[in-house]
Amino acid sequence: MAEEIKRSRLRQKLYIIIFHANTPLGKAFDIALIAGILISVLTVMLDSVKALHEQYGNWFMVAEWTFTILFTIEYLVRIYCIERPIRYIFSFYGIVDLISILPSYLSLLIPGSQYWLVVRILRVLRVFRILRLARYVSQANLLMHAIRQSRQKITVFFFSVMVLVTIFGCIMYMIESPQSGYTSIPRSIYWAIVTLTTVGYGDISPQSDLGQAIAAMVMLMGYAIIAVPTGIFTAELSNVLRGDIKQVDCPQCKKALHDKEAVYCSQCGEELVTASS
Amino acid sequence: MAEEIKRSRLRQKLYIIIFHANTPLGKAFDIALIAGILISVLTVMLDSVKALHEQYGNWFMVAEWTFTILFTIEYLVRIYCIERPIRYIFSFYGIVDLISILPSYLSLLIPGSQYWLVVRILRVLRVFRILRLARYVSQANLLMHAIRQSRQKITVFFFSVMVLVTIFGCIMYMIESPQSGYTSIPRSIYWAIVTLTTVGYGDISPQSDLGQAIAAMVMLMGYAIIAVPTGIFTAELSNVLRGDIKQVDCPQCKKALHDKEAVYCSQCGEELVTASS
Amino acid sequence: MAEEIKRSRLRQKLYIIIFHANTPLGKAFDIALIAGILISVLTVMLDSVKALHEQYGNWFMVAEWTFTILFTIEYLVRIYCIERPIRYIFSFYGIVDLISILPSYLSLLIPGSQYWLVVRILRVLRVFRILRLARYVSQANLLMHAIRQSRQKITVFFFSVMVLVTIFGCIMYMIESPQSGYTSIPRSIYWAIVTLTTVGYGDISPQSDLGQAIAAMVMLMGYAIIAVPTGIFTAELSNVLRGDIKQVDCPQCKKALHDKEAVYCSQCGEELVTASS
């Protein structure tokens, strides 16, 4: 039984190291993890450069397997020390964690070079794991809150942009000849998006006078319309920063941002305890 | 006479299904309509891709006629169940509804392949019909309100941009040789719009030193000037969001947004009834 | 002497028609003037298109001379009816008015086709005359006020951008080979402006790996830095719209915008009379 307590203690210790960032060991673990992720992603990237692959390919492979084994250990420890492992495994980050290590093992089973490429690149999804750490940064919470607040308005905006882009894509498809690149409506809509968002590759561009006049209209629209998402987000963020929001971790569900007057967490109903009050 | 009452009941039922979104049947109708519009527009789009047209052309035609007949029935039912059909027929959405079905019938009368293309693409205007549903979304109302408020200022802004673009277009026409693409003043103005809006296709770009210096000026201007529409819209939206506006449907004309202190609808004079007060 | 009084009356009537927009005749004059300017500028533009010049060249010339004579009459009437003609002649709009008519007369004196082109295009400066009418639009006053308020900050911003662009231009000149288009520092700075302002022609673009890495940095900077002018203008416009400004024409100098608590005009010291108070 002492054995069991000891093990449960170990589990809790590991849990605090891995899932909390406010202890020295937890911080060290987070930094090591970020470094590991970044180096491993960099390895995958550089391996895709032909010249480097030919010269350092073997080294990249060694690095890759080292990281894969380390991340596998980390993944197993996470499952071991968390209270509800099933919930973790099927959460977004649980799946990302699995995808981060699976490709290397799969590459042993599927030897075809074609699949090999896709599988290898899947490992880049590891960068997503870094986002997990962002939730410790209070500024990220504020930004996410403002983005969530403006989500509905941004959706309406995107919808209108899609309608606009479809109409203008079709108009250009009728006006411009296929020789200028407007070979089908989907491609013309692609052009409309390239133009409205002011990206402007120039791979497809209008040649006729009427086409250029309409393109000019689309550009001016895009130039003015960009005001809409900017305005939406700025207005919401101003509200958030003006202090309608207080930052206090819910003791149960860890939700970080609450309405200023909130006494109970709006997500789980737990009473909020603010240090200052 | 019982017959007549029955018919009038049917009309009202249909009216509620088609024109209101807050009953289960009305919601189902709206969703079916959106799905129908999107699939039918997608059909027109994919049909414009040569490879797909050759392979699935017949299927696209069948789909097209199915949707045309469904939309025709819907159009007739709308006319049947609305109180003032003439007003609907000549309203913006009435015309869009008609244009959405007319092209297919016209294509039977005009067999020439040239016109056929234009006529077919007109059917894409159906996407406009989706916007009709946007008015149910309260967020869209807020956005439209802010856009309407800033309309005058945006017009002044566009006017100034047009003057600027004309002047810079002419300057570049004088400075740059026609070989660089500045063959006429309208085309040079087109270049100025492409540059000021930061689209930058690169199909026309200055080659001389002086031309590049002036182009750099236009770019920096465009980079700074974009602040103006953004600033206008953000300031107006902030005002709207700050709560100078209340959202309550006028019982008569359905106007959704009113001044905070408004007691009567500013559009039709009807008294406003707010649920909360 | 009756003659003299009559003439003075005529002068005043003409003055009100030409310089004020709030009488029916004054409004009609303004609309006719805008139409005249737009058509005459359009004539100059279309005349620059080779195909149109060859076909309709004579008609364009007739139109041009008609407008030149009309604008000459207007110019002389302006000088005649204004109180201080010298001040008008040397004001910005007085010079623009003169430049609008001079080129046509000059073209009679200088027959060389080379100069002819430049001289002809100078007539496009007429579009500036439209801006004069903008001052009647109260919204334009608000915008100009906000722009004037943020002028100093925008200058500081442009200064920093120029320093940034110079540094990055030089770095790219060192890194990239002249074959990629980076033939001199001024041209490399031109590239840096094209990239930082997110225009992105693509006529000069980095080919080496290091060059692309630095270009990516410049792009991300440009993407973030655009927040600065936008933020400046939005903040200033918000202040203006929030009502720190009242709109009342000074009876002496016609300055339209004053501080909310202003009792005397800050420009000429005249007492302000507000209709409402």
Add this chain to the structure above:
Amino acid sequence: MAEEIKRSRLRQKLYIIIFHANTPLGKAFDIALIAGILISVLTVMLDSVKALHEQYGNWFMVAEWTFTILFTIEYLVRIYCIERPIRYIFSFYGIVDLISILPSYLSLLIPGSQYWLVVRILRVLRVFRILRLARYVSQANLLMHAIRQSRQKITVFFFSVMVLVTIFGCIMYMIESPQSGYTSIPRSIYWAIVTLTTVGYGDISPQSDLGQAIAAMVMLMGYAIIAVPTGIFTAELSNVLRGDIKQVDCPQCKKALHDKEAVYCSQCGEELVTASS
């Protein structure tokens, strides 16, 4: 001893001229310095244009040496008259000042033409010296304050952009063929940055249908995401402008911006003396 006092007086006089801008002599010195820096930087720039170098190369060299000697004298005087010379020498501007003059002397020691180029261009770093004068401009202080306030949020934003760009770069690397320019993951990430920031060179652009669809997604994201830095900076600047900040130079450390209610400098603890109170 009189000699010593005299010398100390000279030192103080020079110190005021060089480091303060609010005396007539100090202002004159600043203007002369800006003019000198701008002309000397312009010389380096123009010298990089081949045609100009061949024609005026000798003149540029004379100008360069004149400025180098003047800046050397200025550098030595600065060291002479400042209280703590070591601190100045190793400060950011001290190093910039040294780099501004060193290259010319180094070019005498290292005669190789290859290094010569790099060394010559280092002199452009002189433009940084202009920024030193910006701190006298109160508007620059306000802007810097707002930027510093939003620093953390902008960092979070950039981090998310980097993750996004990595993912999309990898997706495009898998989808598009190397013939379209997507030869390696780093290059594909470069494309993703070019597209997301709406620069859009067009040197690498997707050719396949799927690639264009994903590119359209990246563009629309970039179009909406630009709202984030803009919103952050606007919200912070609004706070600063709304008057939460007072501008008063700390008598000890010269920090210019303080919280409105601040009585002591937050940087050095010195009591703040406001002229108005």
